Amino acid sequence: MEIKRKIVVVGDGGCGKTSLLTLYTTNEFSEHYTPTVFDTCYKEVLIEDKTVFLTMWDTAGEEDYDRLRPLSYSNTNIVLICFAIDNPTSLKNVKYKWYPEIQHFLPHVHYFLVGTKQDLRSSKCKNQVSYCSGYKMSKKIRADGYMECSSKLSLGVRAVFEDSLKLSFLPKRRANLFNCTIL
Numbered sequence: 001m002e003i004k005r006k007i008v009v010v011g012d013g014g015c016g017k018t019s020l021l022t023l024y025t026t027n028e029f030s031e032h033y034t035p036t037v038f039d040t041c042y043k044e045v046l047i048e049d050k051t052v053f054l055t056m057w058d059t060a061g062e063e064d065y066d067r068l069r070p071l072s073y074s075n076t077n078i079v080l081i082c083f084a085i086d087n088p089t090s091l092k093n094v095k096y097k098w099y100p101e102i103q104h105f106l107p108h109v110h111y112f113l114v115g116t117k118q119d120l121r122s123s124k125c126k127n128q129v130s131y132c133s134g135y136k137m138s139k140k141i142r143a144d145g146y147m148e149c150s151s152k153l154s155l156g157v158r159a160v161f162e163d164s165l166k167l168s169f170l171p172k173r174r175a176n177l178f179n180c181t182i183l
Contacts, residue, residue, distance in 0.1 A: 011082030016116030
C-alpha cells in the first residue's frame with residue numbers, strides 16, 4: 001500500500017522556510033535569498049517502518065500572496081508554522097497571522113511550530129527569540145509540538161520532518177471550538 005503525505009510550510013518571508021526544505025530534500029544550503037511564490041519538493045522517507053511518499057509545499061509569506069496561499073492547502077496532512085529566531089516579529093505573526101489562517105483553512109490538520117535559524121541565537125544579536133518564548137507560543141496556539149533547527153548548520157532539520165510526519169498517522173485534530181462566535 002502506497003502512503004502519501006503532504007506537508008505545507010508557512011511563515012513570514014525570509015524566515016527560513018525554503019532553506020529548511022532545500023536542506024531536507026537535497027542536503028544543500030544556500031546563503032542567497034530568493035523569495036518564493038510557491039514551490040513543491042518531493043522525498044521518499046521511511047517513518048516507523050513505513051515508506052512514505054512526501055510532498056512538501058513551500059509557500060509565500062509575503063502579504064501580496066495572502067489570497068493565493070490557501071490554494072496550496074488542499075489535501076494537507078501536516079503544517080509547519082515557521083518563525084525566525086532572529087526575528088521576534090515573525091513569532092508575533094505566528095499568533096496574529098499564521099495560526100488564525102491555519103485554523104480557518106485547515107482546522108483538523110496537525111501542525112508544528114518551528115523556530116528556524118537556531119544558529120543565530122549564539123551570535124551577538126540582541127533582538128532574538130528565546131527557546132522559552134517559542135515554546136510558550138506553541139502552547140498558546142495549541143501546536144502539536146515545538147522544535148528549533150538550523151538549516152545552515154544542518155541541526156534538527158530531519159527531526160522536524162520525521163516528528164511531524166509521525167503525527168500524520170494519528171487521527172485528525174478536532175476543530176478548535178474556542179474561537180466560536182455566537183451572533
